[in-house]
Amino acid sequence: MESSFLFNNLILLVSCVAVLSGTLFPVFSEWLSGSRISVGKPFFDKVNIPLGLILLFLTGVGPLLAWRKTSVDSLKRNFGWPLVVGLTAGAVLFALGLREFYSLVCLILCVFVTSTIGMEFFRGARVLKARSGSSLMTSAVDLTMRNTRRYGGYIVHMGMVLIFVGLSGAAFNKDAQKEMQPGSTMTIGRYTLLLQSMDTKPEPNYTSERLIVEVMKDSKPLMMLYPERRYFPANQESGTMVAIYSTLREDLYVVYAGRSPDNEVPVIHTYLNPLVKWIWLGGVVVVLGTFVTLLPNRRAVLALSAVQQPASAPSLSPSLQPQVTLREGHD
């Protein structure tokens, strides 16, 4: 348990220092050899993706290792099923045609971590359900409120899992660029974009040039998108307003990139990025989990309210006195 905490911090630290040294390497290479060697996205991807996956693995493993009493038996009991579920999910994804190594490993780990967190909630809620007779969901909420730091932490971990699911989609990003006359189409993934027309609209501080694009999915009309390019005459600059169609499965971005310098025809650049919404969703869950961890434990609140009862208040009979004490929950 203690070692998993240390390794967790080690991985974060290594990742941080690796990014720092990669960022500073061009300066050092120029200083040492006289030629500047640039370090771009591929380097940082290669270094940080494995570290991120190790971190994700520790996210699932760390919290379930018992403090100072982890044994082989407890490891089997806690991780046996999640491991089986994760590997089965991996086999299914592989059979469905997922061949990107890092995405596959990432999704296997996501299923593994989700299973460990789910089992942790289930075990605790089942004990409370047996005692109180309430439903499993009510018991899970009760469990969370009894130890907000522990179970809020699990919710934060779940948010991280959602973020990693979103990141795993990056391996399947697509993009396409095309010069398009009104009436022409372009295809990206399941979507076909038809440029219907374009208009120009003067605004108080900029002039907007807007494309009217019809989006069709699997050859059926889906929606209209209006990518824009705004020109600000005061500072002689222009900016793009990206039109977005976002679903849980994928995001479609349509950018009016400008006019071709050769023939003044509008150029549309489209991006199809899978699972982006999961990253946002994960962020929301992380914030929610953080709020839960900030809540006081239910027992502590009861104990405090008992202590703060005014002295003049009529005392209850001994049998009705709250039998609670202020205790720190296990974390």
Added chain:
Amino acid sequence: MINRRFIAIFNLTCLTGMLALPVAAQIDRAKQIGGKFMCMCNCNQVLTQCNHVGCTVSTAMLKELDQRLARGESETAITQGFVQEFGTQVYAEPPKSGISLVAWSLPSIYLAVGTALVVMVIWRWRARPHLRPAAANMPAGMSADRLEDVRQRVARETED
């Protein structure tokens, strides 16, 4: 008649496929090799991902890459050619040779040194003798053995 037409269509399909395969392979290879270079228009993006409309630099670089691939040049020869033309700043990631090896090996070194330190700390923790509770902190009327029994029971009952 039908058989002849079928054979003609089959032959045409095979021929188209045979011609299309090397082209598709070359496009894939161009994408793969182009992903190892930076666009030199100062946009700080990878060559195959430069999204500037009318970027003459990336267009010229991609064209040159296609021409070199069409001539059958190896990846090493193409890389050398680009480095000679644009300098070492054209690398999207440092080459795995010379001084650039330092950039690649540093993360592994950090990880190895950090792991060694963590293992050392854990080893010292494990070697440390378990502290017995001080007599002053013992509950009144409870022997040390009884307290140990209670501890073990608590450990058993909170195992999960």
